[in-house]
Amino acid sequence: MIVQALKTGPGDDWNRWQNISRTLSYFVERSDDLNPDDYFKLMKEIYGNRWNSLSALGNEGKQLTFIDSALELRQPRVSSGIRWTELSTPDQFYRTGFKLIGQRFTPDAYIFQQLVSPEVNSRFLPKGVVVMALLGSKEAKQLLRAQGDFKLAGYSEQFEILKEEFRNLSRENGRKLFTGPG
Numbered sequence: 001m002i003v004q005a006l007k008t009g010p011g012d013d014w015n016r017w018q019n020i021s022r023t024l025s026y027f028v029e030r031s032d033d034l035n036p037d038d039y040f041k042l043m044k045e046i047y048g049n050r051w052n053s054l055s056a057l058g059n060e061g062k063q064l065t066f067i068d069s070a071l072e073l074r075q076p077r078v079s080s081g082i083r084w085t086e087l088s089t090p091d092q093f094y095r096t097g098f099k100l101i102g103q104r105f106t107p108d109a110y111i112f113q114q115l116v117s118p119e120v121n122s123r124f125l126p127k128g129v130v131v132m133a134l135l136g137s138k139e140a141k142q143l144l145r146a147q148g149d150f151k152l153a154g155y156s157e158q159f160e161i162l163k164e165e166f167r168n169l170s171r172e173n174g175r176k177l178f179t180g181p182g
Contacts, residue, residue: 001057002100003036003043008052017100024104032076033102042069076102078109107131107166114158121153134162 006014017036025031043051046066050056057063103109111134112126113119127149133140150156 001054002098003039004052004054004057006036007040020101024101028104028106030104031099031102032078032105033099034070034073034076034097035099035102038073039070039098042066042073045069070098077105078103078113111162114162115155119158120155123149123152123155130159134159134166 006017014036021031021035021037040051043066046062046069047053047056108128108131111131115126115130116123127144127147129140129143130149133144144150150159
């Protein structure tokens with residue numbers, strides 16, 4: 001209904017939202033989360049030319065189709081939701097969802113997310129020094145070792161996965177990670 005309101009409401013809300021989104025994308029990259037553009041395309045696909053009808057949006061069968069289809073859309077690389085849940089498939093719950101102004105992907109947020117629970121047992125807050133360690137600082141890695149980080153279950157494995165992932169970046173992709181697409 002938010003997308004519908006943006007598209008059909010009084011004024012020029014849809015264009016205003018697009019201008020804000022484009023400006024953010026220029027500086028930081030496209031939204032990592034699903035946003036009004038993604039949901040509008042899906043609404044048109046499922047509801048056809050009735051996407052702007054409240055009664056059509058109330059159709060339970062189409063709602064379930066919409067939800068199932070939304071869960072199949074791209075997954076964000078960085079979670080902007082709460083990870084601790086009792087659901088059997090928490091990834092779908094906390095990763096897939098609509099954000100009006102979605103979070104942008106940043107390498108440090110991605111690194112931090114990969115080195116906390118549930119990937120690393122008993123770690124709920126990341127340490128900033130890990131970014132420097134992954135970028136090759138021997139002193140930063142020694143500090144993490146001295147503080148016992150590599151003794152945590154899953155930490156060494158996740159650290160190596162990230163190290164390899166960042167090592168394999170091409171020059172162009174690495175530039176985009178740290179400076180945005182512009």
